[in-house]
């Protein structure tokens with residue numbers, strides 16, 4: 001079966017000197033035809049679908065801010081332009097289109113290449129360069145259409161606070177986030193969701209955590225969480241700001257590290273979710289890292305040889321994360 005993708009570059013959603021810009025995708029776009037995957041057209045999300053995650057008055061506020069013209073709406077800074085409302089609706093729809101194709105069996109797996117990103121957007125507010133929470137909206141859509149449980153795994157360098165907030169009291173939705181500790185938005189410590197052990201896990205990392213650490217947490221945290229929660233689909237918040245030379249963060253993955261991590265997630269979906277997995281673009285602010293990281297994910301999705309020969313191993317030694325991993329496993333009741 002085939003791998004599919006949607007591409008929503010939102011060229012009108014841009015702001016002077018802002019890192020979340022259309023240029024993030026300019027090195028990726030010419031490579032899209034080389035990924036052994038079929039492009040499908042994104043369907044725009046409806047307001048009813050977005051309202052499964054966001055409060056109606058929040059949706060109205062974002063729409064109004066866009067109508068008012070270009071401007072900054074929070075301290076991150078998050079911006080809007082006149083096209084941003086429609087761009088964000090199409091981005092959310094692009095993720096839903098991918099998730100539906102995989103749920104219906106039209107595709108084996110998928111990658112939604114969309115912007116603006118979504119994982120910081122909370123039910124009652126847009127924040128962190130994100131307007132609507134694309135991945136949470138798609139997760140709710142699959143649950144509305146009959147899935148019993150879905151799980152989001154978020155390896156963006158930042159905590160997926162918006163997705164955590166959206167799922168906090170939804171027993172059908174699992175959430176796991178690895179992120180650099182001590183940076184924006186400041187949430188995501190191990191004990192953030194004490195009522196939801198084995199359903200919601202946070203993996204706060206020391207800066208420069210890299211390929212070895214991510215491989216280890218995939219085995220020691222992600223996999224037992226998937227096994228315990230038994231989702232029918234995995235949705236992955238794929239942020240390529242976890243690359244070691246991202247301009248705004250300090251984690252330590254390389255392109256090969258993104259491949260290994262993504263392959264482990266694809267294998268987990270194979271073992272526990274009948275192969276159903278949808279990757280969703282979140283952050284990543286160096287265009288070359290985004291293009292190489294996306295290529296690495298497609299290699300994992302299509303079981304093709306690594307399509308990148310990026311010589312970009314991190315030059316930094318990795319800090320020891322074993323005590324942190326042990327603490328996380330203990331919190332969730334996994335054996336030492």
Ligand SMILES: [Zn+2]
Nearest residue numbers: 156157158283
């Ligand atoms: Zn990020």
